[in-house]
Amino acid sequence: MLVHQLERLKSLTLVDKIIVATSNDASDDVIEQLCQSVGIHCFRGSLANVLDRYYQASLAYPSDHVVRITGDCPVIDTDIIEQVIQLHLNTAADYSSNCDPATLPDGLDVEVFTFSALQQSWQHAKKPSELEHVTPFMRSHPELFTCQNYTHSPDYSHLRWTVDEPADFELITQIYHELYPNKPMFKLKDMLKLIEQKPHLAAINAHFKRNEGLLKSLQQDKLSCDVKAQTPEKD
Numbered sequence: 654m655l656v657h658q659l660e661r662l663k664s665l666t667l668v669d670k671i672i673v674a675t676s677n678d679a680s681d682d683v684i685e686q687l688c689q690s691v692g693i694h695c696f697r698g699s700l701a702n703v704l705d706r707y708y709q710a711s712l713a714y715p716s717d718h719v720v721r722i723t724g725d726c727p728v729i730d731t732d733i734i735e736q737v738i739q740l741h742l743n744t745a746a747d748y749s750s751n752c753d754p755a756t757l758p759d760g761l762d763v764e765v766f767t768f769s770a771l772q773q774s775w776q777h778a779k780k781p782s783e784l785e786h787v788t789p790f791m792r793s794h795p796e797l798f799t800c801q802n803y804t805h806s807p808d809y810s811h812l813r814w815t816v817d818e819p820a821d822f823e824l825i826t827q828i829y830h831e832l833y834p835n836k837p838m839f840k841l842k843d844m845l846k847l848i849e850q851k852p853h854l855a856a857i858n859a860h861f862k863r864n865e866g867l868l869k870s871l872q873q874d875k876l877s878c879d880v881k882a883q884t885p886e887k888d
Contacts, residue, residue, distance in 0.1 A: 654816065655684070657829070658727045659693055664838060665731050667738045668720060674710040675724075676700035702784045708775040711768055718742075719771055721764040721787060725816045727825055730841045734763045737803045741765040747798035748791040756805040759863045760814030761841065763803075764788055770798050813858050814844065820858040827854055 655673070662671050675684040677697040688695035696713055698706030711719055720738060722729055733751065741749035747770040752762045770791050774783070778790040791798050816822050831847055832839040848855050 654727045654822075654825070655687060655724060656691060657833075658722075658724065658729060659691060661727075661729055661731055661838060662722065662734075665734060667735050669716070670694065670714060672696055672710055672714050673724075674698065674706050676706070704775055704778055704784045704787050704790075707787050708771055711771055715768075717768055719766055719768060721766070723762065723815075725821075726760045726762065726814075727816060728760055728814050728828060728839075728844060729763075730761055731838070732840060733757065733761055733803075733805075737763040738765055740801055740803050744801050745799075746801040748788065749801040749803070750788075750792075751803035751805070753792055753800070753802050755810040755863070756808045757841070758809050758812035758814045758844075760816075762815075766791060773797065809845070810863070812848070812855060813861060813863065818858065818861055820861070824854060824857040827857075 659671065659673075662668070665671075672694040673684065673688050674696045675681045676699065678700045681697065685695045685697060694714065696706070696710040698709045707719065707721070718738075718741065720734065722734070737749055737751050740746075746765075748764070748766045750762070750764040751757055752764070755762070764787075766788065774788070774790040778784060780789070783790040792800065813821065814825065814828070816825055828844060828847065831851075832843055836843060
């Protein structure tokens, strides 16, 4: 799945270098080996603190801007990625995305931010959600960062093309079986046409909520605050 995603990302014209930022946990040794086999840079960092992993990767591979694509998006559309990058550069924003709010299927999410914004987030972010999901601190502090959002019409945010559950994997596998043999670099319009022709596909994983991982982290933020509020001060 990751190899397919990397194949798609290699066609980007506005990106200078692709780095897979994985964890330093032994379970991800195979990811590093895979990257070596396909000639992709691999950086390894914290398993839980993904913000620190991104920051350290950006120190190892310096750049003015960082494009964030998560590893669970094997049908990412490179045309959309480049449109978000172009929006980011044209507006000189600190943070740009197509998911705040989302108008595209879950699995086509793109985020672009400056190294400066990443550095400030690394210095000041404290909440579990901010450390695990990299960009919540940027989105929640408009007084610090200028933000832009790419909006698509019509709104397809109800569709789910990410891979977090077995049912997601089943859907993506069927999409690849249908589209990849004739058009390896299939786009949003090709997937929408397939779903229109075979609507039962969209029902495979329709019962899952969008951004469940982030929602769990936000709940952890609340629990962390509650614990601190209930902890008596020491004499």
